Amino acid sequence: MQWKDGVPVIAFGKHAGTALHELAAGPDSSYLDWMMSKDFPEHVKRICEGAVHHRGEKFIKWVVSEFGPPPDDGEAD
16 A cells, blocks of 8 residues: 555555545445455555545545554655
């Protein structure tokens, strides 16, 4: 997983670049269940679980509260 434009996204596979909260709300939401059942790091599993339980903006706020904000991209405002 990685941050893209302030949103956590999948960083690999057929859903690379897809926002987790969009994936959780869509027809391929079982992909997150699959990720939770595999040998991914615990924080990745927690983020997948959060995407399933928290929808939309609530999910993004939850991720930030649990893991901190996205890293600064280094660009000046």
